[in-house]
Amino acid sequence: MIDKIFPSAEAALADVADGATVMIGGFGTAGLPNELTDALLAQGARELTIVNNNAGNGDTGLAALLAAGRVRKIICSFPRQVDSHHFDRLYRAGKIELELVPQGNLAERIRAAGAGIGGFFTPTGYGTELAKGKETREIDGRKYVLESPIHADYALIKAERGDRWGNLTYRMTARNFGPVMAMAAHTTVASVHEVVELGALDPECVVTPGLFVQRVVRIERAPTRGAGF
Amino acid sequence: MADYKRWTREQMAQRVARDIPEGAVVNLGIGLPTLVANHLPAGREIVLQSENGIIGMGPAPAEGAEDYDLINAGKQPVTLLPGGCFFHHADSFAMMRGGHLDICVLGAFQVSAGGDLANWHTGAPDAIPAVGGAMDLAIGAKRTLVMMEHCTKAGESKIVPRCSYPLTGLACVSRVYTDLAVLDITPAGVQVLDLCDGLSAAALQALTAVPLLFPETKP
Numbered sequence: 323m324i325d326k327i328f329p330s331a332e333a334a335l336a337d338v339a340d341g342a343t344v345m346i347g348g349f350g351t352a353g354l355p356n357e358l359t360d361a362l363l364a365q366g367a368r369e370l371t372i373v374n375n376n377a378g379n380g381d382t383g384l385a386a387l388l389a390a391g392r393v394r395k396i397i398c399s400f401p402r403q404v405d406s407h408h409f410d411r412l413y414r415a416g417k418i419e420l421e422l423v424p425q426g427n428l429a430e431r432i433r434a435a436g437a438g439i440g441g442f443f444t445p446t447g448y449g450t451e452l453a454k455g456k457e458t459r460e461i462d463g464r465k466y467v468l469e470s471p472i473h474a475d476y477a478l479i480k481a482e483r484g485d486r487w488g489n490l491t492y493r494m495t496a497r498n499f500g501p502v503m504a505m506a507a508h509t510t511v512a513s514v515h516e517v518v519e520l521g522a523l524d525p526e527c528v529v530t531p532g533l534f535v536q537r538v539v540r541i542e543r544a545p546t547r548g549a550g551f
Numbered sequence: 552m553a554d555y556k557r558w559t560r561e562q563m564a565q566r567v568a569r570d571i572p573e574g575a576v577v578n579l580g581i582g583l584p585t586l587v588a589n590h591l592p593a594g595r596e597i598v599l600q601s602e603n604g605i606i607g608m609g610p611a612p613a614e615g616a617e618d619y620d621l622i623n624a625g626k627q628p629v630t631l632l633p634g635g636c637f638f639h640h641a642d643s644f645a646m647m648r649g650g651h652l653d654i655c656v657l658g659a660f661q662v663s664a665g666g667d668l669a670n671w672h673t674g675a676p677d678a679i680p681a682v683g684g685a686m687d688l689a690i691g692a693k694r695t696l697v698m699m700e701h702c703t704k705a706g707e708s709k710i711v712p713r714c715s716y717p718l719t720g721l722a723c724v725s726r727v728y729t730d731l732a733v734l735d736i737t738p739a740g741v742q743v744l745d746l747c748d749g750l751s752a753a754a755l756q757a758l759t760a761v762p763l764l765f766p767e768t769k770p
Binding site: 349350351352353375399400401402403409410413414420422423424425426427428429430432433444445446447448449450451452465492493494495496497498499500501502529545546547548549 | 601602603604605617618619620621622626627628631637638639640641643644645647648677679680681682683684685686687690691717718719720721
């Protein structure tokens with residue numbers, strides 16, 4: 323019997339090794355898998371490369387992981403926010419590497435990894451300093467930059483409902499990077515607020531098919547708190 | 552100085568909103584462009600897209616009804632209109648890159664006479680760069696409109712021959728709305744469409760670092 327349900331966030335993240343690349347879903351605080359990020363912090367893996375849209379808010383979640391010195395490099399589109407003080411401090415001290423990626427290129431690079439694409443030409447960023455050193459090409463009169471896929475060892479994502487096959491639904495804008503990150507990682511760990519029986523999710527409304535998900539953890543619902551402004 | 556009355560931020564937003572046609576799918580950038588949502592003409596059905604996965608975004612919820620799983624690109628709580636829906640990030644940016652958005656409205660540090668946009672980074676050595684969706688939006692929509700003050704606080708023109716700040720996108724801006732004028736970026740040059748009350752063509756030209764074409768000037 324296939325059963326991807328794990329008893330706890332700790333159990334689902336027990337095998338994350340030092341130096342792993344970990345994608346973390348979320349835009350602002352919507353879709354941030356706080357409990358999974360806390361479990362990653364407790365687990366102790368170091369020298370991580372983190373892929374997230376932002377670089378942590380306040381003192382919890384990703385920000386706590388940064389503050390604890392566990393992250394070697396972050397790949398993101400929008401690190402600087404009102405409450406990104408832990409990232410700001412590490413960046414200014416030269417203690418963290420930043421790969422800044424336009425948000426759409428970030429999403430597409432993640433999707434490409436999951437879709438088996440070796441690279442793609444995108445118009446975004448052409449002629450800017452974020453395309454420096456990258457191959458460019460003119461196709462039908464438009465100029466493009468070659469971008470490469472971003473693969474990960476783990477993806478930590480927050481979904482709404484899931485079943486033991488790993489099928490997932492999401493809640494409103496908490497969906498954001500979840501579906502593409504689930505595709506791009508070797509091991510995708512999804513937190514859900516409700517585990518349902520096989521067949522209980524409307525098959526027309528499953529957003530992430532279970533084959534993209536390896537581990538599912540049920541986490542008690544807590545209201546998403548605003549941050550980042 | 553000359554006796555003219557600058558447009559307020561709300562008046563600038565009103566002026567942009569007036570130019571958005573019925574049925575348009577629009578992305579409003581963070582900051583000044585967000586104000587445009589408050590001035591969309593009643594009776595016109597205009598669909599707002601938010602980069603974090605919303606089509607059919609509605610206004611802010613009533614106090615106490617905020618749900619931070621439903622936020623806009625600025626991380627502020629919003630609502631969903633009937634007919635609206637959610638989607639993931641790769642689809643959201645495919646909407647931009649794929650040319651499915653009619654209009655995006657962005658803030659700017661500088662716009663060049665050729666329509667280059669600089670709006671993401673001052674390039675200052677101590678500044679932490681952050682780009683978000685700016686580069687995707689700038690080149691993605693069918694029309695990219697810019698809203699910005701005409702001059703910096705130091706009085707320098709933000710419409711420039713060449714951007715000195717790091718670029719967001721090349722030749723991507725169609726029209727610029729400032730507190731002094733509305734200007735089209737055209738192959739012939741920067742064409743003035745409208746001026747604030749009391750401002751003469753000569754006074755606007757004196758405040759602008761590139762040659763302007765005025766309605767009576769045949770290009």
